[in-house]
Amino acid sequence: xxxARHNLGVSDMGRVRHLFAQSICLLLLAACSxxxxxxxxxxxxxxxxxxxxxxxxxxxxxxxxxxxAAWPATGWxxxxxxxxxxxxxxxxxxxxxxxLEVAVWESQENSLLAGTxxxxxxxxxxxxxxxxxxxxxxxxxxxxRGLTEGAARNRIQKELEGISVSAQVQISVVAGRNNSADLVxxxxxxxxxxxxxxxxxxxxxxxxxGGIDPGMRNPLVRLQRGGQSYEMLARSLLENPDRNLxxxxxxxxxxxxxxxxxxxxxxxxxxxxIYFETEHMSAMDALSAMGGLNAGRANPRGILILRxxxxxxxxxxxxxxxxxxxxxxxxxxGADGLFAARKFRINPGDTLLATESPVNGxxxxxxxxxxxxxxxxxxxxx
Numbered sequence: 001x002x003x004a005r006h007n008l009g010v011s012d013m014g015r016v017r018h019l020f021a022q023s024i025c026l027l028l029l030a031a032c033s034x035x036x037x038x039x040x041x042x043x044x045x046x047x048x049x050x051x052x053x054x055x056x057x058x059x060x061x062x063x064x065x066x067x068x069a070a071w072p073a074t075g076w077x078x079x080x081x082x083x084x085x086x087x088x089x090x091x092x093x094x095x096x097x098x099x100l101e102v103a104v105w106e107s108q109e110n111s112l113l114a115g116t117x118x119x120x121x122x123x124x125x126x127x128x129x130x131x132x133x134x135x136x137x138x139x140x141x142x143x144x145r146g147l148t149e150g151a152a153r154n155r156i157q158k159e160l161e162g163i164s165v166s167a168q169v170q171i172s173v174v175a176g177r178n179n180s181a182d183l184v185x186x187x188x189x190x191x192x193x194x195x196x197x198x199x200x201x202x203x204x205x206x207x208x209x210g211g212i213d214p215g216m217r218n219p220l221v222r223l224q225r226g227g228q229s230y231e232m233l234a235r236s237l238l239e240n241p242d243r244n245l246x247x248x249x250x251x252x253x254x255x256x257x258x259x260x261x262x263x264x265x266x267x268x269x270x271x272x273x274i275y276f277e278t279e280h281m282s283a284m285d286a287l288s289a290m291g292g293l294n295a296g297r298a299n300p301r302g303i304l305i306l307r308x309x310x311x312x313x314x315x316x317x318x319x320x321x322x323x324x325x326x327x328x329x330x331x332x333x334g335a336d337g338l339f340a341a342r343k344f345r346i347n348p349g350d351t352l353l354a355t356e357s358p359v360n361g362x363x364x365x366x367x368x369x370x371x372x373x374x375x376x377x378x379x380x381x382x
Contacts, residue, residue, distance in 0.1 A: 041302030041355040044327065055325040060283075060305075062336045065343035068328075071320050072313035075348030076260060080279055082232045083223075083245050092195055094144050094152055095249050097176030099125045100134050102156060105168045128176070138163045149173050178249040183209040186216060186255025200247050203237060206255070217257050218277060224252040233258065233279055262346050264290040266354035267298035276348065283330060283341040286352055293332075293354050302355035303330040307347060 048057040060068065073079075094100070102123040126134040132145025139159045144152040149171060157169040173179075175194035183190050188210020202223070206212060212219050212234055219234040225248065234255065237243050247253075260276040269291020277289070283305065287293070293300060305328040309321050316322045328344070331337040346352065 040358055041299060041304070041329075042358075044304065044353075044355070045329070048327075054323075055327055056321060056323040057327050057329060058321075060328050060330045060337075060340045060344050062339045062343070065340045067318060069343070069345060072309065072315075073347060074307055074309055074313070075350070080231045080233070080236075082230050082243060083225075084242070092148070092173070092175065092179055094128060094147050094149070094173055095176065095178035096128050096130055096132060096145060097178045098128045099174040099176060100128065100144065100152070101125050101172045101174065102136070103170040104160065104164075105170070106164050107166045125174070136160070175249075180249060181205055181247045181251040181253060184252055184254040186213055186219065187211060188213070195247060195249060201244050202247055202253065203244050205247055205253065212255050216255065218275060219255050220258040222254050222256060224254075225250070236279065260348035262286065262348060262350040262352060264352050264354075267294040267356050268292070268352075268354045269294065281346045283344045283346055283352070284338075286346045287341065290352065297356055298354045299357040300332040302357075303332060303341075304328065304353040304355060305330070305344075305346065306351040306353065308349065 045057055047053050048055065058064075058068070104121045104123065105119055106121075107119065123137065126136075128134055128145060131141075131143075133141040133143045136142050136156055136159060139156075139162075142156055142159055144155065147155065152173075153169050153171040156171065157167060160167045160169065177192075180192050180194045181200070182192050183205060187206055190209065193205055193208055202221070206221075221232050221234050221237060223230045223232075223245075232243060258276060261273045262276075262281075263273050264286070265271055274286070274289050278285075281289070283303070287303075307326050307328065309324050309326065311324060314321055314324065330341055330344070332341060
């Protein structure tokens with residue numbers, strides 16, 4: 001009986017060893033096909049080595065970052081266009097479309113203007129014509145465009161002196177389209193707001209309109225003036241007083257959300273679309289916004305930025321891309337790569353891919369081998 005037990009143990013141990021050897025072979029064959037959360041750097045960049053690659057690979061270094069910054073911008077104009085803030089007159093200037101309400105006071109009897117028993121005559125509201133003038137009874141056309149309210153009063157009164165030497169004029173101006181600004185949207189109370197003077201600031205007008213909608217993500221202020229459009233992040237307007245420009249008649253202002261974004265994939269803290277928080281974001285900013293790299297999975301030598309260019313952007317050589325699709329590679333394991341990441345700008349529409357570390361697959365295999373070795377040792381002990 002004791003011999004039978006001994007023979008049975010030897011046979012079982014042989015089978016375990018055989019299964020152990022087979023398992024090792026299977027694990028080695030499957031090493032390259034283990035499930036991963038991201039691609040390996042080599043898997044993506046291998047095509048660049050073929051005779052006719054479909055994309056261009058560009059390594060980003062501290063030295064090349066400044067040169068790459070001069071390449072054509074993608075996804076937007078490359079920067080926001082804005083106007084300088086300038087101080088204007090404290091009084092509004094009369095413009096075409098404004099309405100003038102005029103009252104004439106006289107002390108003499110039998111006036112042509114004042115009625116019987118009255119010392120004051122109210123002239124019906126007059127709209128400034130396309131020629132910049134208003135029609136005053138007994139006088140005719142009086143040019144008032146470009147004058148302040150006080151200057152227009154003096155001019156009309158002087159013209160009336162031929163009718164009545166004692167005439168005194170009162171005038172009030174109701175701002176028309178050309179002396180008002182439109183707050184189109186993105187504020188509490190959209191509408192048309194008259195400009196009381198030529199020093200009405202953009203932020204002052206937005207405040208009159210109830211302020212920017214607090215539920216808006218990263219608001220962008222857009223100004224339309226004279227057929228041109230200008231944009232600036234609301235945050236920049238608040239932080240830089242010199243950008244708080246003075247509104248002009250006919251300006252249109254709308255506040256919208258900044259829609260610029262980039263995608264983050266792979267072994268990152270977040271895998272999603274991330275919206276720009278500032279006018280410009282560097283690769284280092286983008287890495288921070290995505291929650292950094294996954295310490296257990298990411299390959300810090302394989303940070304890839306995928307970008308599409310237009311055909312008109314191609315400039316073979318150092319001044320631009322050679323191909324429409326470009327993969328920029330970054331190595332964050334050294335100071336050179338870290339400084340490069342601070343200089344290299346992310347463009348709207350880019351895809352930032354944190355590749356998987358090739359060490360992870362080896363770790364998985366070694367872990368499984370350790371388990372099998374433990375099983376084999378246990379079998380030997382039997």
